[in-house]
Amino acid sequence: MHLDVHYVPSVSVYAQPTAALVAQEWKALGVQTKLTADTTTALSQTMFQTSNSDVYLEPFGGNLPTQMVPYVSGPAPPDGVNLAGINNVAYNSLVAKAEALLLVWRRTSRPGDPAPLLRPAGLDPAARYRDVRTGAVHFATVLRECGIRPELPRGDWASAAVHRVRMP
Known part of the structure; x- marks a missing residue:
């Protein structure tokens, strides 16, 4: 060898x-x-x-x-x-369920338009996920059913990242 x-x-x-x-x-x-x-x-x-x-x-x-x-x-x-x-297929599947990074952007805005409602797919329904920025913890089923309304800056072409990490 x-x-x-x-x-x-x-x-x-x-x-x-x-x-x-x-x-x-x-x-x-x-x-x-x-x-x-x-x-x-x-x-x-x-x-x-x-x-x-x-x-x-x-x-x-x-x-x-x-x-x-x-x-x-x-x-x-x-x-x-x-x-x-x-x-490793099993590991890759678990990794996919361990984190979620959602990227959202708005091309143009009108006064009073709310940020889009996101419903993340692929999360482990029995798990809880922590928002990396705020520290808030949410159940995956709540995130999927109720959605996430990200905080977007004012103006056109605004964007934000929503990063969630699965809790042990």
Whole structure:
């Protein structure tokens, strides 16, 4: 077995020694490794355009678990950012139910026109969802049956995003 291992030395003083240690341990298991030191530009190209590596040693994370969702689901590079190319139907179904992002806009407005009423589909009917902006929590059935009237700024071409996250 042969693995192409990439890392970026400028990210940390530990990047190169860590890559060397990984290669040493894998060699003991009979795995041949090729170590490739990349620049940050090469990192972006390899991770998000070509996916031309077997292993990428790179610190990666987010402040919220929801920030990691695109990196472990959806299309792989170059069409998306699912870095590992994971395609788990059950997980994807749960992810789709875990969050809802509604984008709404109004081309033109007339005095007194209310914002459009949105009825989000695809939410888990037994779940509650928290509005990321306000912190308000709503049952999915209420959101679907009663709808959401987003707060749009005044004027033409007004837009807003309504972001809901499923409560545990």
